[in-house]
Every structure is written in structure tokens, then in C-alpha cells.
Amino acid sequence: MNGVPTDIVSLRMSHCRAEHAASGAQYHLAVLYYRECLEAAERREDCRAVEFFALKLAGCYEQMGLFEKAAHFRALAGSGELPLLG
Template sequence: MTAASLPCDIVSLRMAHCRAEHAAGSGQYHLAVLHYRTCLEVAERREDCRAMQFFALRLAECYDAMGLRTKAHAFLHLADADGSAPLG
């Protein structure tokens, strides 16, 4: 699915988020990443900075759990682009 073909409505975003949460909760991080990336792309299209931050943090958590520290760091950096991300 290309960025141009992503549905941009809140219902589609919420469904993708639910799928991502379920996958992450089951330890299926590869699926969680797929769905969180969709969420991040939709948030970018909606120009929703808070949602972009949220999904970037979720992606960082997934990549960290997968042992992909460089990717996790890149998404932490994206989440903190405005300097207000609650990085612990």
C-alpha cells in the first residue's frame, strides 16, 4: 500500500492501531511494526504531530524489543523532533 492510497480517516487509523497493539502484545513485533508504520504514515498525512510522536515511540519500542537498536534510536529521534517527547 503506497502512502497515497492509505485511508486517512480516523476509523482506519484506529483499526490499524488496534491491530498493532494486539500484535505487539502477542510478541509479533514484525506485524506490529507493519501496522504502526501504517499509523505513522496516516498521522503524517493528517499532519497530526502528537499522533506522529505517539506512533514513532511505539515503533521505537517494537524495534528495541526486536534488538534493532539503531532503528529504535531513529524512531526515538523522530518522536523527539519537537523536543517534547517523554523519553525515559
């Protein structure tokens, strides 16, 4: 399978890695893992998970001072539209 794994175990592992990185203020790593989560949630067509991970990404980008990117992910979380990633 090409791309991001969609199984729940892989999703959970990426989420745990992202949380750990964010708790250590390693936002560049947290963004990487949250993007994996967001892509997996999108492939699973799980709208609530997509919203959750988009908001997590927005929070990381805010911490990094990248407010335009943060606003983009906040808007995506609130839009309810798929696909989020192009």
C-alpha cells in the first residue's frame, strides 16, 4: 500500500508520537506526526478525527509562530469538507 497507513494501530502510534513531541515543545516533529494522523483520518473518511487532528496542527503552528498556517488548519477543521489535503 502506498501512502499513509490507515489502520487504527498506526494512527494511534502516530498520535502518541505527536503528543510526546508536542509535550517536549518539539513542534516540528509534532507537526510531522499530526500530518500523518490527519492524512490517515482523511483516508478513513473519519470527519471527527480529521477535525481533531486539524486543530492539533493549528495549535502546533501557533506555538511555532506560524499563524497563517494555524489559521488555515483551524478553517479546515471548521469547514467539515473533505478532502483537507491536496
